[in-house]
Amino acid sequence: MASTAYDNRLEGLAAPHGGHHPSLQHQFDSLEQQKESSTLGMWMFLITEIMFFGGLFTAYVIYRSTLHGVFAAASHELNVNLGAVNTAVLIGSSLTMALAIRAAQVNRQKLILLFLFLTMLLGSTFLVIKGFEYAEKFEHSLVPGPGFQFMGMTYRGFAPDPEHVSPEVLQVGDKAQIFFSLYFIMTGIHALHMIIGIGVLLWLFILSWKGRFDSTYYNPLECAGLYWHFVDIVWIFLFPLLYLIGAHVH
Amino acid sequence: MKSQLPLFPESASSVSPQVDALFYAWTVISILFTALIAILILYFMARYRRRHEDQVGLPERAPIWLEIGWSAIPLAIALAMFAWGTKVFVQIYRPPSDAVVYYGVGKQWMWKFQHPEGQREINTLHVPVGQAIQMKLTSEDVIHSFFVPAFRVKQDALPGRYTSIWFRPTRPGVYHLFCAEYCGGEHSKMIGSVVVLEPHDYESWLAGGQPHTLSGAELFAQLACQTCHGEGGSGSGMAGMAARAPRLAGLYNSKVALSDGRSVVADESYIRESILNPMAKVTAGWQPIMPTFQGSVTEEQLTQLISYIRSLSEGDSAARTGP
């Protein structure tokens, strides 16, 4: 975009820059080329994200099989209800995100603002609920580290009596640290992606406020949408892996 | 024995001539290929040097068989060498049936060894010539690697599990033992030696009375294992009472059904885990009542306990195969 003095000097020499849409950057020939490029770029970025989470999922799956029982028991400590509510909230936010793009396609400026706002609201709701879940883990000493205590060895039919927890049970519980480490890292990194996503949406909200998007140019909205849906999908994998699988063992 | 300019490492195990043969074969192949490329380049450089400023190369004439040929020939060579290499690798890692088990524990920055006879040494390992020796390795802290160049063997020692390598020394002598995996501060001082002795020298060395420490059996008694597992791991309860824990004799290398429906083979790693972390894999039909021994036994004591439990199995199976 920003054309320097030098760009202007070259203007006579260089090839004409196509359609001269205010949002067309100098290195592209046309808005269409620019749109294709940024969409492809976004997909490439999402591939790197898949590999990033892929590393975590690999670690999780491997430990899930080697520390089978411990993971099943530890997963029992997670709050399935809150997780389920959060899943619904996120899916809802993906819907509103898609509607925001639709609003741009049909030139409904006010609707873009409304749906972007709803998306951010739902995203924040997710984070608040997640915060409550984290607080619960802190209260129950389920945060890995020196203060970690896990007494949920409820698998294999030996229901623990909270009054008489034997030291052996505590010691096995140590291994559950790996589960909770993975839980905090995976959901933490996911939450970080949500926060970044909300920041991006806020920026797009301001741009929409200035009326920058319409049916001829809404590519930033589309790319942010791709990102938002991706973060949503990551959760769709996290929820069953962390909360649901193995919960039936009890 | 060690000259100032050695070109070939000493060769002192049954497997090292095979590794060397493989290595020299590859060396010859490498020299041939490198020489071929170098000669072609030098020849083309001289033959086709630019004679005048505007000269350009002739058009490419590319018979397809050329590309196919120089893909297929290296492929064939690589696959043949792969097959040969894998054969040697399997020999390096599959111990023969007559192998005697020694234990080795790596620790920053020393090696601790234990002989089947209960003898223990630090940084030096005495072994008899001609005897197949299987090293079962573990580590107390970080990853180490047991490396004896003269034997052409190497195996990482990992914390929390057992790995194994075997060798059959063929020549008496003193050989370097290196730690090959970087393990911190004094990594380069984690050097020991393997002393290969004639069998009778080895016998007299054994008899030479190294300081005797608690053997596995004594440790077993001291830790009161027999209270639940029975005298000698026989699995019979004390004073006519029902046993509280499974029988250990015959346990080694047998298949154990677990309470969660899975089954495992009772190898070193399983026995070690069960001592340190009894709740992880509970034998089916038994209550998870065993206390943990994490922190109350050292890695070396663990190897002693394990070799004791192994010895129970040998006696047991001998008894079973007896008349």
Place this chain on the structure above:
Amino acid sequence: MNTSATAESVVASPETGFERPNYLNAEYGVRSWLLTRDHKRIAILYLVSVSIFFAIGSLFAMLIRLELLTPEGDLMQPDTYNRVFTMHGVVMVFLFLIPAIPAVLGNFLVPIMIGARDLAFPRINLASWYVYNLGGLFVLWAMVNGGVDTGWTFYTPYSTNYSNTHVIATGLGVFIIGFSSIFTGLNFVVTIHRMRAPGMTWFRLPLFIWSHYATSLIILLGTPVIAITILLVAVEKGLHLGIFDPKLGGDPVLFQHLFWFYSHPAVYIMILPSMGVISELIAAFSRKRVFGYKVVAFASIAIAVLGFLVWGHHMFVTGQSIYAATVFSVISMLVAIPSAVKVFNWTATLYEGSISYQTPMLYALGFIGLFTLGGLTGTMIATLGIDVHLHDTYFIVAHFHYVMVGGTIMGYLGGLHYWWPKMTGRLYPAFLSRLSALLVFVGFNLTFFPQFILGYLGMPRRYWAYPEEFQVFNVLSTAGASILGVGFILPLCYFIWSMRYGKKSGDNPWGAIGLEWDTPSPPPTENFYTVPVVTHGPYEYNPQEVHERTSHPEARVG
């Protein structure tokens, strides 16, 4: 040398007093450099940063070689030595070898070679340079505050539970540098896909572009995995979130799997761009089409794909199952085939060529020799039976230096000498540069060949002191390193000298073809005065060949 009809008319610009507008004189001042979005200026910024880190890494290398001159550890304490070789590895791998060719030569040339005005995302490109330096600062901070002693591989549990050095700061540095790689890779993929000039079909792309495309794919797929792995090490060490801790039932070998899943393909991130450079050099200095163009192009892609399936060959002695080892070994053998094919094709290109011995060509020929040896020793250690003995010895050190120094640095220096006139518009002294190419070749071989023998004799890596019988070869190696050092300092001097005093090079000093030679040296800000239209393949030096292609467009060979 007419690659495109439209470009032809602009090429000839006689040497007059008038200095044409170019990317260097477009704007002046520090601000114009630090805020630039011109890919060529960003390439120069990278050149400066990368050179600084190369100098730092080399300094550590000299310290290592000095310490190893004698068997006793007498120059420094073992803890110091451990930090020195770790910092050498970290700086060289993450701050020099991985960015060197893509971020300097690739940044400068990818848009020009495909006839684009800039990369697709110039702002992200500039951000990548800042991110790179930020990561570099983390590493430098760790370095001046006592360094890190885990080895560049950060193996757990040593790095997480035992080392009390700056693992976290260095790890975060590596994590951050990863982003700069990803930004560059992403830019290349999108630019190559979407911004090629009219007529620039996939099979008219120079091989330099093909290899950068393959490299970018590896960067995009691999770098995120090292990022998360290093992050896990950092949170395990800093926040006690145990993942790999064996005391909690964690698996330190899992770390190695994750680490090498990136770090083995990273070797191809380093070598593939260099192979691209060599293809360009061989074609330009024998004035001939690269033999089997399509085969060479697909070989790059094959190396990128297979490179992701061989990581387990770093773990043959960790106790992984024989079956896993077998699979990793055979796939490692397969990677050797496209590499061997490339070497044969380059050599065949020389046949019936018009070969001139300019400095860049000397580097290219040196590359072929050294890479052949590096590759062959690579297949040696991929052979299971041999690797057990050679793993973690100096043989490995020698092997990967043959690939990384003999491969990547030879390619980088060759490319820099080839495109220097394009980047600066100046020539460097011919004799000195040939001398330095010779010094690098001789010094390199003297440094690293003895290490093959050392490794076979059984000297382990990362030893601060060693048994006496290994001394002779260590002395040879140190002697070679001094020659190599001189070979590296010379180009630094004459390149800087040439920027001011070098002879004006003209637009195309080598008589080479390619879009980059059809535009002025140095190129104008948007690379071309008119959008080039490409009508045929990249290396068609022979007019007869051009004629054949245009009259029988179907009759393509390869």
